[in-house]
Amino acid sequence: xxxxxxxxxxxxxxxxxxxxxxxxxxxxxxxxxxxxxxxxxxxxxxxxxxxxxxxxxxxxxxxxxxxxxxxxxxxxxxxxxxxxxxxxxxxxxxxxxxxxxxxxxxxxxxxxxxxxxxxxxxxxxxxxxxxxxxxxxxxxxxxxxxxxxxxxxxxxxxxxxxxxxxxxxxxxxxxxxxxxxxxxxxxxxxxxxxxxxxxxxxxxxxxxxx
Ligand SMILES: O=C(O)c1ccccc1N[C@@H]1O[C@H](COP(=O)(O)O)[C@@H](O)[C@H]1O
Numbered sequence: 482x483x484x485x486x487x488x489x490x491x492x493x494x495x496x497x498x499x500x501x502x503x504x505x506x507x508x509x510x511x512x513x514x515x516x517x518x519x520x521x522x523x524x525x526x527x528x529x530x531x532x533x534x535x536x537x538x539x540x541x542x543x544x545x546x547x548x549x550x551x552x553x554x555x556x557x558x559x560x561x562x563x564x565x566x567x568x569x570x571x572x573x574x575x576x577x578x579x580x581x582x583x584x585x586x587x588x589x590x591x592x593x594x595x596x597x598x599x600x601x602x603x604x605x606x607x608x609x610x611x612x613x614x615x616x617x618x619x620x621x622x623x624x625x626x627x628x629x630x631x632x633x634x635x636x637x638x639x640x641x642x643x644x645x646x647x648x649x650x651x652x653x654x655x656x657x658x659x660x661x662x663x664x665x666x667x668x669x670x671x672x673x674x675x676x677x678x679x680x681x682x683x684x685x686x687x688x689x690x691x
Contacts, residue, residue, distance in 0.1 A: 484656065484690045487642060487665040488682055489539060490518030490622065490675065494529055499679040501531035503686035508534045509561065509667070512551060513541045515618050517675035518667065526554040537561050537583070541620055545577070552578050559583055561608065563621050572603045581605035583642065587612040587620070588627045594635075601639045608665060611645035624668035626651070632659040649684035656689065664689050 488500045489509030500508045510525050511518040520528075530536050535558040538551050542564035551557060560578065562571060563585040575582045584604040586596050589612035600607055611627040613620050626646030643661035648669035656664060668674070670681040 482662060484661075485642075485663040486686050486689050486691060487537060487663070488670060488677070488685070489537070489665055489667040490516070490671075491528075491677065492518060492520050492524070492675065495679075496677045497528060497530050497534060499677065499682050501534045502679075503683045504691040505682075505686055506535060507537050507559070507665075509537045509539050509665070510555070510557070511539045511622070511667075512543065512547065513539065513563075513619070516622060518622065522550055522554055525551075528555075530556070535559065539563055542566060548574065548578065552580070559606075561585060562604075563608075563610075568599055568603045571600065575603070575605070583608050585610050585621060585644075588631060588645075590628075591631055594631065597635075597641075598638075601637070605639065606663075607637075607639055607641040608644050609641060621645075622667045626655070629655050629658040632661075647685070649681060649688045652685060652689050 486505040487507035488505050490511050491497055491508045497508055510520050537559045538557040539561040559581045561583045571584050582604045583606040584600040585608040588609055610621045611625040617623050624646050642663040642665050643655055644665035647666040670685050672678040
């Protein structure tokens with residue numbers, strides 16, 4: 482089956498077009514002001530996404546006011562919750578907006594894996610990212626990978642996406658080792674923090690099997 486690729490941290494119409502041209506399924510918009518990839522509501526609302534691209538709003542412990550504004554102003558097809566949202570909060574957000582929810586889970590060791598089943602019960606998709614390095618400003622988007630062998634042999638009850646430190650060079654190996662059918666990348670397709678590189682986006686999509 483054709484893999485699904487998400488490219489996160491898009492800020493311009495040109496970014497969106499590059500991602501769609503590369504055949505990616507999802508484009509991510511980061512609503513987290515501390516990120517070099519952050520977009521504000523006005524910028525995001527002015528973006529024009531190609532029809533084929535599904536937009537994912539990435540938020541970190543967002544309150545209802547921010548989520549209300551995103552849903553009201555931007556045509557997003559999925560919410561990516563990338564903070565410390567509890568299972569109850571995930572369920573509440575899903576109920577309030579009626580959109581698919583992808584819950585990010587940070588992984589460093591085997592001890593982090595039980596959270597997957599907990600969130601599979603309330604989210605539509607799971608995203609596995611590396612735990613942020615100590616002192617990092619961002620909870621994700623740090624270009625750090627985790628030990629992919631931790632996921633080997635796992636039986637999943639919901640669709641899931643592999644993320645964290647993926648690049649055009651390592652994405653095929655990550656998919657092979659984990660069996661991931663969906664992958665997400667942000668910093669690995671940038672020429673500088675927050676600046677997407679169309680050639681790297683094409684290379685990533687091709688290496689992922691598109
Ligand atoms: O991309 C960001 O700036 C970001 C900010 C806050 C939370 C998550 C963020 N990105 C997500 O992190 C992972 C991994 O990114 P990377 O490829 O290692 O740079 C990915 O899911 C992004 O969506």
